[in-house]
Amino acid sequence: MADEFNSEARKKPQFGTRFLNNQENVFQHNAWDDVEWNDDLIKQAQEKLKLNSEITVPVEDQVKYEDEANIFWDKFYNIHQNRFFKDRHWLFTEFPELTLKPNESESKSQASDPSQINIFEVGCGVGNTVFPILDTNSDSNVMVYCCDFSETAISLIKEHPDFDGKRCHPFVLDISSNSWNVPFPENSLNYIILIFVLSAIHPDKMQYVINQLVKYLKPGGQILFRDYGKYDMVELRFKPGQCLTDHFYVRGDGTRVYFFSEDEVHKIFSSAGLSQTQLYSSKRLQVNRGKQLKMYRIWIQAKYQKL
Numbered sequence: 001m002a003d004e005f006n007s008e009a010r011k012k013p014q015f016g017t018r019f020l021n022n023q024e025n026v027f028q029h030n031a032w033d034d035v036e037w038n039d040d041l042i043k044q045a046q047e048k049l050k051l052n053s054e055i056t057v058p059v060e061d062q063v064k065y066e067d068e069a070n071i072f073w074d075k076f077y078n079i080h081q082n083r084f085f086k087d088r089h090w091l092f093t094e095f096p097e098l099t100l101k102p103n104e105s106e107s108k109s110q111a112s113d114p115s116q117i118n119i120f121e122v123g124c125g126v127g128n129t130v131f132p133i134l135d136t137n138s139d140s141n142v143m144v145y146c147c148d149f150s151e152t153a154i155s156l157i158k159e160h161p162d163f164d165g166k167r168c169h170p171f172v173l174d175i176s177s178n179s180w181n182v183p184f185p186e187n188s189l190n191y192i193i194l195i196f197v198l199s200a201i202h203p204d205k206m207q208y209v210i211n212q213l214v215k216y217l218k219p220g221g222q223i224l225f226r227d228y229g230k231y232d233m234v235e236l237r238f239k240p241g242q243c244l245t246d247h248f249y250v251r252g253d254g255t256r257v258y259f260f261s262e263d264e265v266h267k268i269f270s271s272a273g274l275s276q277t278q279l280y281s282s283k284r285l286q287v288n289r290g291k292q293l294k295m296y297r298i299w300i301q302a303k304y305q306k307l
């Protein structure tokens with residue numbers, strides 16, 4: 001899945017700014033922002049989806065992918081270690097909230113310290129969001145909690161040379177499980193980050209996961225969300241036999257991915273009692289100039305607040 005959830009992360013922080021006004025110029029740059037989808041493009045996407053969802057994964061295999069989901073992700077991290085996800089340049093442009101003000105006092109971080117900002121990254125992988133947050137906010141009173149259900153991923157975070165146990169608390173948790181054991185109380189988190197993680201959860205369990213998370217958010221706290229949108233190039237590339245249910249697929253390595261519409265994202269967060277502060281689809285055209293290939297990417301970005 002080499003080109004997937006980190007593909008945009010390899011780009012420099014220039015996007016959001018380059019628009020394709022003349023189709024003849026398409027191969028002059030590597031990427032274009034806010035690309036409109038015309039009827040032809042939508043029709044082609046619908047045809048590809050019809051084809052790739054004709055044959056679905058047999059039920060017994062679907063059960064295995066659900067029951068052993070953490071094992072498949074563990075294998076993924078055992079193979080790739082922390083080499084897979086690189087520089088996440090877009091993080092602070094898309095989520096400027098994560099650049100916090102430096103400490104005004106010299107107070108020490110403690111769970112009961114009201115000036116402490118508590119951030120929780122869910123499905124953190126090997127820390128490609130966690131370490132930039134710690135680095136950017138080294139002068140601030142920030143505590144970063146992070147969880148993943150892959151023990152290998154959590155171990156890799158703890159072994160990272162920049163890991164600092166006083167400012168970062170990684171732990172193993174399966175967010176789709178019925179029993180949650182977390183190192184912070186309810187109503188204590190300022191920000192919860194969900195980056196390309198809800199898409200890895202079975203659609204039937206997504207609402208439960210968000211309802212659980214909301215309990216730990218402070219009033220006024222926000223969930224910051226970025227994930228795959230329907231018709232993203234990655235969805236259209238799946239082959240017949242990889243579809244689990246509508247817009248939900250299994251990759252060759254056994255990890256799974258869902259593709260969202262804005263309406264679905266809104267329904268999940270608003271049903272959990274949150275209020276929308278941002279919801280949009282980022283539509284990008286990435287271009288392989290050498291091969292003259294056009295790749296249409298769609299990500300959904302959202303911010304929802306607990307009132």
Ligand SMILES: C[S@@+](CC[C@H](N)C(=O)[O-])C[C@H]1O[C@@H](n2cnc3c(N)ncnc32)[C@H](O)[C@@H]1O
Nearest residue numbers: 073123124125148149150174175176195196200
């Ligand atoms: C696509 S990766 C994204 C990783 C990270 N958020 C990033 O953007 O680099 C999805 C992550 O979610 C984790 N994950 C999937 N299902 C999970 C679950 N039920 N509980 C906890 N973590 C889960 C996987 O182990 C993996 O690290």
